[in-house]
Amino acid sequence: MTSSYRERVDPVPPHPPQDHAPELPAAALSTGAVARRLGVSPTTLRSWERRYAIGPATREDGRHRRWTAQDIARLELMCRLTAQGVPPSEAARAAVGAAPAGGDADPESAAVPETTAAPGGPNALPLGEVRPECRGLARAAVRLDAPAVEQLLEAAVAEHGLVTAWEEIIAPTLHAVGRKWASAGERYVEVEHLLSWHVSCALRRVRPAAExxxxxxxxxxxxxxxxxxxxxxxxxxxxxxxxxxxxxxxxxxxxxxxxxxxxxxxxxxxxxxxxxxxxxxxxxxxxxxxxxxxxxxxxxxxxxxxxxxxxxxxxxxxxxxxxxxxxxxxxxxxxxxxxxxxxxxxxxxxxxxxxxx
Missing domain, CATH: 3.40.50.280 (Cobalamin-binding domain)
Structure with missing residues (x-):
């Protein structure tokens, strides 16, 4: 049931809605898109911005957040550090200090600090080329972030329908957990159990047709x-x-x-x-x-x-x-x-x- 899929980004209008609004990089992402990519809730991203000043560099009309490649690289590093047990305040300081500077790179291939050569760090799941929602679900599962896993599964089914959500998001993540478990001895069993449980719960919440x-x-x-x-x-x-x-x-x-x-x-x-x-x-x-x-x-x-x-x-x-x-x-x-x-x-x-x- 696994396959390769081209990752997608949310489209951004080529011109700002008002003359005085700043021009945005063409590939800047909304908060919701970034949250799905990273496996966290939009509320968590806003909380990090409020508490640790790790928000987007640009806002559309001063209200709508738009995250660039550099913004996302900071968040990816912060997610990896918090998953390893680093307190959020320390993770934020490290992420801001290690963030790449300049350029309008594609957020889907944002540069990663040299201290974390592999995307997702040493605990990352071997996903290959998949949807951004799949990567977000995997990151949440590795962190054992049950609320985020539940939210991401519900969002995937609601947005894409059950068949697409299963074949392109859920199944690839389950297969990646299985491969990680097989290559790491008894490690990551807890990740597989948590993810499987929440997938099962999400499937049973799908209501049958009234007729x-x-x-x-x-x-x-x-x-x-x-x-x-x-x-x-x-x-x-x-x-x-x-x-x-x-x-x-x-x-x-x-x-x-x-x-x-x-x-x-x-x-x-x-x-x-x-x-x-x-x-x-x-x-x-x-x-x-x-x-x-x-x-x-x-x-x-x-x-x-x-x-x-x-x-x-x-x-x-x-x-x-x-x-x-x-x-x-x-x-x-x-x-x-x-x-x-x-x-x-x-x-x-x-x-x-x-x-x-």
């Missing part, structure tokens, strides 16, 4: 022994948001329970997630795909969709299909839910009558 499609549900489960549930939680949230009925069974569903759940719910589609090859049980997948349900003479079977890297890239077994990514996976699921004859044409029903399995 639900009257159709067989989509069954979501993790393979036996598989504990990674966040991708399935994201899929459940998106399906619910689109009014599709879901039955979510979470982590490590035993094989017998998976068979029974399919028989009892009669899902048009069942998604089985496997994060690693050790939990990708192909004989189990074949047995689930072969299950028939319903009344004698009108038996049906589910489209079994295998999701997650554990299943590899080989050809799927009969009656199974691979899912790759949330957005493309939604298309496959929606195609599987299309009615097979006129009698099964989907209808919309209000919340009073609910859904029919």
């Amino acid at each position: 639900q499609l009257r159709s067989s549900p989509v069954l979501l489960a993790c393979a036996p022994g598989e504990q990674h549930t966040l991708p399935m939680e994201a899929l459940a949230a998106v399906l619910g948001e689109r009014g599709l009925p879901v039955r979510m069974f979470g982590a490590a569903l035993p094989a017998e329970a998976l068979h029974e759940a399919v028989r009892r719910t009669g899902p048009r589609a069942a998604v089985l997630w496997s994060q690693s090859r050790s939990t990708a049980d192909r004989p189990l997948a074949r047995s689930v795909a072969a299950i028939e349900w319903g009344l004698r003479g009108a038996r049906g079977h589910s489209a079994l969709l295998l999701a997650g890297p554990g299943w590899g890239t080989g050809s799927p077994d009969p009656r199974t299909e691979r899912l790759f990514g949330l957005r493309s996976g939604l298309t496959v699921i929606e195609n599987a839910l299309r009615p097979t004859d006129h009698a099964e044409q989907a209808t919309r029903t209000g919340p009073a009558t609910g859904t029919r399995a």
Whole structure:
């Protein structure tokens, strides 16, 4: 689900709104854009400006803050120092003293003081080329700044929608935490746990559509022994948001329970997630795909969709299909839910009558 994305900056009008207003560098950023980039709240930036005089050098009409590359470099250093336990007052003094001088460089490639050669310092996550919101979320997670993580996740979902927020902001950050954890022994486990918890909470706050499609549900489960549930939680949230009925069974569903759940719910589609090859049980997948349900003479079977890297890239077994990514996976699921004859044409029903399995 990861990919490369060109970082973006908020556009600034090429001319000041009034004749007496100072001319701004073309790439100066608003306070909100800087906050998302750094993983702090706009309130925190204003507090730092008020207490430690580490604000933007330029204001539009004297009211709207616009942060230049040099302003952002100071803030980045202050964030790194406070994440290492340096008191904010001392971090501010060090950041002001180490800030680069002059020039109107691009804020997305602002110079970093020589004392911190790597962007984000030694604790930075290996993100690569991603959205600025992704970097901000990563910085907040490394600082264990739970309120900022929560705010950034809510803002990402509200601004970009759940699918884009997951694929371009949340998933890349989760993958970076996993890579950092894998390369640092037992360090950063706390970062992974905090971020995963807040991602899960954000996904569960997504409200399902008031009207639900009257159709067989989509069954979501993790393979036996598989504990990674966040991708399935994201899929459940998106399906619910689109009014599709879901039955979510979470982590490590035993094989017998998976068979029974399919028989009892009669899902048009069942998604089985496997994060690693050790939990990708192909004989189990074949047995689930072969299950028939319903009344004698009108038996049906589910489209079994295998999701997650554990299943590899080989050809799927009969009656199974691979899912790759949330957005493309939604298309496959929606195609599987299309009615097979006129009698099964989907209808919309209000919340009073609910859904029919």
